[in-house]
Amino acid sequence: MADEPKDAPAGRDYRETLFLPDTPFPMKAGLAQREPERLKHWAEIGLYHLLRKQAADRPKFVFHDGPPYANGAIHIGHAENKILKDFVVRTKQMAGYDCDYVPGWDCHGLPIEWKVEEDFRKAGRKKAEVPAVEFRKACREYADKWIPLQREEFKRLGIEADWDHYYTTMSYEAEAAIAAEFLRVVRTGLVYRGSKPVMWSPVERTSLAEAEVEYAEKTSPTIWVKFPVVGFQSVSGNTLGEGPAGVSVVIWTTTPWTIPGNRAISFSPSIQYGVYEVESIEQGLAFEPWVKPGDKLALADKLAEDVMRAAKAAAWKRLDDFDGHGVVCAHPFRGRGYDFDVPLLSGDHVTDDAGTGFVHTAPGHGADDFVIWTKHFGQEGIPFTVDAEGRFTKEAPGFEGLEILQLEGKNLGKDGPANKVVMDKLIEVGALLARGQLKHSYPHSWRSKAPLIFRNTPQWFIAMDKPFRDGKTLRQIALDEIERVDWGQKRTGDQVGYNRIKGMIEDRPDWLVSRQRAWGVPLPIFVSKADGSLLQDDDVDARIYAAMKAGGADAWWATDAQVFLGNKYKAADYEKVEDILDVWFDSGCTHAFVVGNPDAPTRPSFANPVGTIYLEGSDQHRGWFQSSLLESCATRGRAPYDEVVTHGFTVDENGMKQSKSLGNIVEPQKVAKENGIEILRLLIASAEYGDDLRMGKIIMDQSTETYRKLRNTLRYLLGALKDFGDGERVAAGKDLPLLERWLLHRLWELDRTVRQAYETYQFRVALSAIVEFCNVDLSAFYVDVRKDALYCDAPSSLRRRACRSALDQVFSRLTAWLAPILPFTAEETWLTRFPDDVSVHLRTFPETPAAWEDDFAGEEVARLREARSVVTGALEVARREKLIGSALEARPRVWVADEGLLASLQAIDFAELCITSGVDLEAGEGPSDAFRLSETPGVAVKVEKAPGVKCARSWKYFDPATALPGFPDITPRDALAVQEWDAARA
């Protein structure tokens, strides 16, 4: 083209003289392929270490990673969690902190134990036959297999972290630290031995988790048993009048063997009870019923008839109301070793749907039973009536050694003699009212299919309500700390998280920390056989810690007790506890061995932080938030965090839980492969993540659209800023045209919005402000208006230089603000413009000069845009009427009633704003047939066709008489630009 004769006045193709956007930055992102390449590049330049090095002197902000469980491929919930964490870490880093991120894994616990057990079984070995050390080794290997796999999946999400120095709860160091932490708790005096009924399989001699239990049909005996009333704890409120003489409270149960364990009877205050007297019994029976005329029975009114029929009574009458409050009964076996009182306790779990309305309560053999008993009497008085094999102990006098279930032979798992002997004894003492059989759903082991029992077992607890530190209890300290911590108020402005954790800590029972399992950290304690006290000795503790640090938790089992005890104590005098710790205790200790004490951080970037944050799903109020809080309050008297941020869960597009059976699972790996992970990151950033996060095709498509818009905006900026340099820059000031003053003002506003939103973890607020700015302010207005100047003005034009200077500032901020959310695209954009720079992620958010605040420009342009919208509306009508196509074909006549607005419009090039080839401004209301918008009164528009000829370069219509010599087919402005262009290439 440059070879074309320059004196050819007309017909010259001016296209090459335009400054159209020009950039190698592709419109199509190709995220799925490019993201892995970028990750590789970051790994090669050691971005993580560059970040640490660069921020070494900055204030430290601690982000402590809650460890996911090292089992299975990551799912979308992991992705949401890790991506939100990444947003926090990156925004903090770019806001000027040193925000280190050490990822971790939770390794102990049942799920892995199950898997490993299954592997052994497949290899033909039962768990009981596998030596503990070998079993634990297999568990460790199992976890070790998953960690690198999950790590790679997390990396693929674009998470910036110290992936080479992650923590695990099963490292020898961690296991030793966890044990040491527990010993610290022991020193507070909060650890005690109590008991609790658990699901127990006598056949397998083990406790079971709820998930190991399945329910199956079983036929059980049912018995109605009389408990004679012997007195009252309080005389108030009873309506028996003449007293308790001769009345029996009747209970019903399907487990006769639990009668020796009975310690109470539960009733409901909302059920009507009465005292019923038997008048006659059924005749002609093949046996003699146990019920006799004259028997006085307390029963729920609604169930009295059922009971009487079961007992074969023929006639009865209701004597009086019966109120259970304060009533005390005798155990049916009173005088035979069961001489305690059996109180009636008021409980909400009691119903009158079946039975008698009174519930047999054996606190060692049922969950409800245990709860109601401990509510009234604590751990006192709960007997251990059944041993590990399901045999009665000496605490069931008269029944010692009897089996509940058969433990061997063909009838393994069938009823043993216990039920029958107990029933015979009840008959013998005259306490049995009736009996029968019932087919019902009953818990069984999912492994052996044998029936289960609830069995009271000794367990270790951490006391919530025992004063220990400055006279305060663990519950009080935790509640005090809850007041200090921000539970998301900063983000949401509500008290939901605070209320939730507070309610849980207020209500929770003592912390049950012992488990009868294999894969975990032991309770490294010795119990005195003489008095049951816990051995507390610094030297012993030190030996335990050293051994575990060198050999892991295995050292506890592999080492002879005497080695730990040293010379001071005799192993024979102590019981070495074999239980393992609740895995929640493990993860509750991560603050201790990952972040460390303020005075002994595990790494420099954790020293003296200005704040510490935990961010997890809201289910962790029950889990990690709570266990970390309690552990740290017990050992350090303070919460391990200053802020807790929570998120909801990922559900499908209809708001339903994602599950395999519903087939509505979105896999992050698949998203990365098909859409690119930035699409997912954008989706998460645009959601109110405190609520549930919906995932589905429509939402992904929308996120893709948003991505396109952002990418195209960045691409346009790159194209428009080609070869922009400091020499061209126009500083902010009075010289700046109104539009650029306005644009900088908008950046100033956005800067505040974005910073504050990031500061309060409201990524959605920041992102929507950015996206709206790109759509509404930049694309649909500023860029559209300034395109003419950008493409057609001479490079020396102040207008064009001001425009490019302002766009340069836009570029600087957009790339920074988007970097935490779209780390790949931000990097691609930044390095496209500055290929010699290292990384956009080493930047901080650019400071925005206070001088950019320009309320006048802000309001003025807002007014101009209102007037503009009347014109564009009018143009649309003209277009429909085929008067014009392109806006440049029009020259609207605009009547403005408001003098101030008219002056504003006259002060600028309103035609440029409307992208028309001219505009005629007139004062006044205008003719009645002019176009108006009701929301913008006082502005009227009539569209007229632009006169003149179409400029061959800028396509604006102009008066050819004004053309410069030699350039008859383009406007004077274009002629100057072409001259400049030609001169530059002469």
Next chain:
RNA sequence: CGGCGGGUAGCUUAACGGUUAGAGCGGGCGCCUUAUAAGCGCUUGAUCCGGGUUCAACUCCCGGCCUGCCGACCA
């Protein structure tokens, strides 16, 4: 069943006891062909249901429906 949340256009969301419930995306209809698998304009479309408080309710209260999380050997 109990505890704690959520329910605003097709989607992501804003709003406040008080104009006509705001925006972006999408959809529809056009324009442009100088951001072109782009850009511009116009347009469509919503407070889960039923009561109550109030001059006024998406907002506060009660009840229902749907839905999510939690509910001691699951993490």
